[in-house]
Amino acid sequence: MSADTMDPQAEAAVARQGRIPIPHSRRGLKLARGLTRPASSGAGGGQ
Incomplete structure (x- = not known):
């Protein structure tokens, strides 16, 4: 089934x-923003 x-x-x-x-x-x-965005914004990032 396609x-x-x-x-x-x-x-x-x-x-x-x-x-x-x-x-x-x-x-x-x-939370949703964090889920939809890849983890690249988390580590080593910031304001």
Whole structure:
């Protein structure tokens, strides 16, 4: 089964959900930013 033959219900569910459910809070945003970004910003980085 390929991605082209995805049933409309599943497609709609994915579209409704978006890629990642992100909590609407500062902490959640910071966490989401850290998850979506590669770890390169962590070690040896900074402001």
